[in-house]
Amino acid sequence: MATVKNWPPTGAVVNLGSSVFARSMRDQGASVYEVLWEPPARGKLELIEILDVLAGREDIEEANRLALERYSSAQPVLVGIGRARDVIPGFGGKMLLHAGPPITWDRMSGPLKGAIVGAIVYEGWAASPEDAEGIAVEGDVEFSPCHEHSAVGPMAGVVSPSMPVFIIENRTAGNRSYCTLNEGLGKVLRYGAYSSEVLDRLRWMADVLAPVLAKGIELSGGIDLKSIIAQALHMGDEVHNRNRAATSLFIRTVAPYLLDTGFPLANIRRVLEFMNGNDHFFLNLSMPAAKAMLEAAHGVPKSTMVTVMSRNGTDFGIKVSGLGAEWFVGPAEKVKGLYFPGFRDEDANPDIGDSSITETAGLGGFAMAAAIPIVQFVGGTPDDALGFSRKMYRITMTENRFFSIPVLGFRGTPTGIDLRKVVETGILPQINTGVAHKDPGIGQVGAGLVTPPWECFEKALLAFAGRYA
Amino acid sequence: MATVKNWPPTGAVVNLGSSVFARSMRDQGASVYEVLWEPPARGKLELIEILDVLAGREDIEEANRLALERYSSAQPVLVGIGRARDVIPGFGGKMLLHAGPPITWDRMSGPLKGAIVGAIVYEGWAASPEDAEGIAVEGDVEFSPCHEHSAVGPMAGVVSPSMPVFIIENRTAGNRSYCTLNEGLGKVLRYGAYSSEVLDRLRWMADVLAPVLAKGIELSGGIDLKSIIAQALHMGDEVHNRNRAATSLFIRTVAPYLLDTGFPLANIRRVLEFMNGNDHFFLNLSMPAAKAMLEAAHGVPKSTMVTVMSRNGTDFGIKVSGLGAEWFVGPAEKVKGLYFPGFRDEDANPDIGDSSITETAGLGGFAMAAAIPIVQFVGGTPDDALGFSRKMYRITMTENRFFSIPVLGFRGTPTGIDLRKVVETGILPQINTGVAHKDPGIGQVGAGLVTPPWECFEKALLAFAGRYA
The missing domain is CATH 3.90.1700.10 (v583 domain like)
Structure with missing residues (x-):
């Protein structure tokens, strides 16, 4: 191959950084070569x-x-499902966990407020969304970031005391992390929806989905999430917004154990259908797996x-x-x-x-x-x-x-x-x-x-x- | 960017096709540029x-x-499982199907002979591999290519009359294709193995796997293989030697229906385990799907x-x-x-x-x-x-x-x-x-x-x- 020598050509201008000068030189008819460059630390001395x-x-x-x-030696394993107030450290009473850093009610955005209202009604602390908002405004509920309790939650990330949560254990260091179960798409609490459809689904998840899955996970002896994530990265997932492969691998891994749980066949069937209907199901496992490794x-x-x-x-x-x-x-x-x-x-x-x-x-x-x-x-x-x-x-x-x-x-x-x-x-x-x-x-x-x-x-x-x- | 003009440099040699001349020119100190080129039709006039x-x-x-x-408008759908002799056109009697073009016993390779021997014992036409070989040598068994019966088989591709086969229907044109169920890895008939372990597995596949899956497929109303293949190509499969994603998608699709089949829970569980244990399970579905489209x-x-x-x-x-x-x-x-x-x-x-x-x-x-x-x-x-x-x-x-x-x-x-x-x-x-x-x-x-x-x-x-x- 021919090699290009003597670059840039004699008489040309080389511009480093901002394009303003290059444009101005070009306007004057000069040959300008631009080198992309930014000063370190955005130029702050x-x-x-x-x-x-x-x-x-x-x-x-x-x-x-x-x-x-x-981080590298961590081995995040899904070991069970428990009730949030029973398993998450420092959690209980009239407390709700939420995504992100600490925040007060008055500064919360719409979807977080919506999820808080939904969770208060779900817990029975208020009979209606209006009452729930009143309770939140008056400070009768304590808000705390998930991350301060070894937990993580997608979007609003609201966890209330009676919700079921996945329990992930880092088998190397012994630390544990927690995450709610993914509700699916459409109107869901994590996006701030709180209609009766949303709350009914949450109750079904606590009453049917969680017990069946919990028993299946127990019978499996623990499911290696790091292995599933590693495979899923070779199957088109990045396990944040694409979890189709990881969800598929999780379903095929856990399915045989679900049949040993002794729960009614109709419930097991519904659990399989629910997971199959939601390609993001594994998101609520990739997140606490990442948390367990990083914590x-x-x-x-x-x-x-x-x-x-x-x-x-x-x-x-x-x-x-x-x-x-x-x-x-x-x-x-x-x-x-x-x-x-x-x-x-x-x-x-x-x-x-x-x-x-x-x-x-x-x-x-x-x-x-x-x-x-x-x-x-x-x-x-x-x-x-x-x-x-x-x-x-x-x-x-x-x-x-x-x-x-x-x-x-x-x-x-x-x-x-x-x-x-x-x-x-x-x-x-x-x-x-x-x-x-x-x-x-x-x-x-x-x-x-x-x-x-x-x-x-x-x-x-x-x-x-x-x-x- | 600078553009390279006047290429090749004046005085250089450009060589088209075989490198022999280029090497010889280079030996004489010339600058030689090679252009890869082959004559059309390998040069045959x-x-x-x-x-x-x-x-x-x-x-x-x-x-x-x-x-x-x-081909493009074909819609290959898995519609059921049947016994080969009952569903494959032109198949029956003491006939065995095999992969590839027609071939006589004496020209068959080792793995195909092995699979033929296994299939003869499996059908009860002979009591031992030695007897089976005798029957094959004497021409008491008719051999016919899968492809001449709208069927396909991986490796040796041997299909015997009592084996269960997937039935795929092209819902656009109505044509059907057929393939055995994948046995898994290790010692398997399709690679020419015929030990009792191999034949026992084939019997379990006919007695347990096939009936459970057949009923599940029937209850599903048919499983769209084209959609699974299209998704799997976005999940790291090419559905020949990588079928992990397609197998996973198939399992999660069919699993809920298996629970409605009325078969003993232990059998359903074993079927789920069997499919989960074999990332190539879908190969025997991608192949007849391809066959249905191409036929x-x-x-x-x-x-x-x-x-x-x-x-x-x-x-x-x-x-x-x-x-x-x-x-x-x-x-x-x-x-x-x-x-x-x-x-x-x-x-x-x-x-x-x-x-x-x-x-x-x-x-x-x-x-x-x-x-x-x-x-x-x-x-x-x-x-x-x-x-x-x-x-x-x-x-x-x-x-x-x-x-x-x-x-x-x-x-x-x-x-x-x-x-x-x-x-x-x-x-x-x-x-x-x-x-x-x-x-x-x-x-x-x-x-x-x-x-x-x-x-x-x-x-x-x-x-x-x-x-x-």
Whole structure:
């Protein structure tokens, strides 16, 4: 092949960074070559100085290796289903859990308020949605983030004390995580719907679905979620917005055990039908699996690994392994995506849900190259999907040992978001997500792509510097 | 970007085709640029003349459009399971069906002989493998290709009269196709094994598996195989050597109906376990689905569409839509692939089985870009998998309307092999396949890649010219 030498041609202009100058030169008739470039840390000197101080620190590298090893060696296994108030630590009384960082009633978005109202009626604390809202306004119910109880919830993420929840155990470290069972599509509590149809389904889930599944899981001796996720990544899922393969693998794994449960055949049949009718059923297993792996990596002093990314529909919050319980918060952004027929941009609530725990674990948007068909659901092209995964290697610490992407030559998914790399590159984690209607009681209106707000990472880096620099 | 002009540089040599001249010029110090090129029809003048005559023929184009339309509009639905002798046309008495083109006992390869022996014992026509071989040698059993009875069988493909077979109906044209149920991996009849373990499993399949599944399928009202295949192509399957997704989708679809069959719970449970234990279970559904679609396209006068590609372990045979019942045969080739531990090249039987009906239908090797993880099973790299699919567009007539490849921008799979294009380009259809041990009674030793022998296509083109030129 011929090689191009002497580039750029003599007399041409090379422009670094902003296109403004290039345009102006071009207007004057010059040949301009543009090199894409952004200044580190978005050009903020204070942050650049911190990054310089933190760059060579072997103690931080060592802490990150430990955090990553705890993540990588985690073995999330579905071990059972229990009633939320009986199994979730620190949960009980008139408490409701919700997605994202802490928030008060007055600042909650429509879908979260809707789910709270639904849960209050479901628990029998109020007889009507109006009464439920009154109770919420008056502060008679305590709100607490799922993430502060080793739990996660998709979208509104509301967990009430009598709801059944999956119990996932990390068999390496022994820590457990929790998540409700997925209700399916359409009008569902997690999107803020609370009609009698929604509450009736929740009661059926507690009365029929949960006992049958719980017994089947018990008889199975535990179901290895890490193996299912690894296989599903080779089957077109990224286990955030595409869970068709993982749901299928879960059904075929658990089905034989369901037949041994001794429950009426009609109930077992209905359980199989319910799971078969919902390709997102596994989402509520991929999320707590990711949580169990990441919680094992949390709390390593000096580690810059991001262990939580989560949204409540108003705020986006992150946590960092070396920074303990503190949330670093910024405004939740609007999702760019595809809307279901009849809905549009103005109907959309800002970003909401704990499901970005999948991205935090190197799945979801980080693994989109494994799930190219997802672009038909969240928008974009196959090249975009490949590009998102490739880009995420620039802000992560390693390539996953277990989760790999066939089309990238079986490269491990980009794993372990390094707070320093996000700030240095200005590249924000890529999340794909469902979109809730901004008003309570309506439900999902679409799906798309979103990133956290920059300030979460800026605040976290400043806090990290304050503690460790 | 800079553009390369004036290529090749003045004074350089451009070499077209064989590298011999290029090497010799390079040895003499010249700059040589090589252009890959092969003469049409492998340089055979007689074939080139035929291709010239056939090239502009609107009647052939019209025939191919009709054949393709019959293929494309076919709707293969699994409608039931029946006993082979009761449902397969022209089948009964002491007859055994086998994979590939017609063959006599003396020319059969080891695995086909093994499967024949097993089937004779299974039918009770002989008490021992030794007696069975005697019966086969003496010609007391009639052998007939599956393909001459609208049936297909993986590997040896042996069907005996009392075996249960899937019944697939093309709901558009009404034609039906048939295939045995997949036995699983290890020692199985289709790889020529015939121990008591093999025959006991076949009996269990006839006595327990088939009745339960048959009733479940009946209660379902029919299971749409085309939809499952289309989904599976977005889930890492090409439905020849990767059927994990399709098997999973089939299980979750049929499972609820199995619970309504009224059979003992223990039997239903065992059926679910059996299917869950075998990721190739769907192969015996993708094959007859492909057969039902292609048989609809067969028998269109003047059509050059290839409608059968099949191997009996000794010969490879093809059929062409416009050439009726005639087989065009050449020697089956050795498969290049990956061997299971303990086996190597010398152990391998030549290419065997009707499963290349999937490639003939635009699936299997033609859809490998949809199933990149398959390279871990059959060898090669992700780029090879993409390359095989891309190359097959050069010998096919259209891009599939229903089966698409996400990573190629959801391009339809290369579909409808045109006999003329194969001969013109010299590009042979790409097949991926399992490899049987050459001796009877052993089983699978690996998996890999193979093509048909060139002469099948050369003979078919000559016959086509004889009839239509």
